Amino acid sequence: MEWDKLWTINKKIIDPLCARHTAVLKDQRVLLILTSGPEEPFVRILPRHKKYEGAGNKATTFTSRIWLEYADASVLITGQEVTLMDWGNTIIKEIKTENGVITQLVGELHLEGSVKLTKLKLTWLPDIEDLVSLSLVGFDFVITKKKLEKDDDFVKFINPCTRRETSALGDPNMRNLKQGEIIQLERKGYYRCDVPFIRPFKPIVLFAIPDGRQQPPAN
Secondary structure, three states, X not given: OOHHHHXXXXXXXXXXXXXEEOEEEOXXXXXXXXXXXXXXXXXXXXXXXXXXXXXXXXXXXXXXXXXXXXXXXXXXXXXXXXXXXXXXXXXXXXXXXXXXXXXXXXXXXXXXXXXXXXXXXXXXXXXOOOOEEEEEEEEOOOEOOOOOOOOOOHHHHEOOOOEEXXXXXXXXXXHHOOOOOEEEEOOOEEEEEEEOOOOOOOOEEEEEEOOOOOOOOOO
């Protein structure tokens, strides 16, 4: 059986049960300032999995300053309405750039807007000190060719990089992850906690779990 098929089966097993969390890449993020956002941060208790109560709850902080992935910010246009997951809609009012690089976004909450009509559903994190450091680790095959032929020199097909690691920031609830616990990072994929939270500035290490469709997001 092909590995992709095994990973697809595995996804069907873990997806209904694993908790959902949020992360943004540390060096590829953009600040979105919500001019109509809350004057003071507030917290809501949300389910860690909307369809499985056994996953428990998490505390989500809502602020007027939030982090978005740069990849998401790069496709936004002024006047566009997008959905902030687990919050509601916002309208992009301004995109600030410097030398062609997006440095900051300004938006206005539009919570009465329909999430069904927006094309983009964006993950985000509040701009707070309690965010945790993450190390997202992805693994690749040792041999780059799917099937070696009899006359192939296998040395030519050895993958020079089978481990990729990316720094990220995660929601504060991830401090409670246990070693071996499997989670889904929203819009990123599935991960197994290899090293849980020990102390600030020492990252939680998460190993990417392939889902049978794409390579792990860490790169």
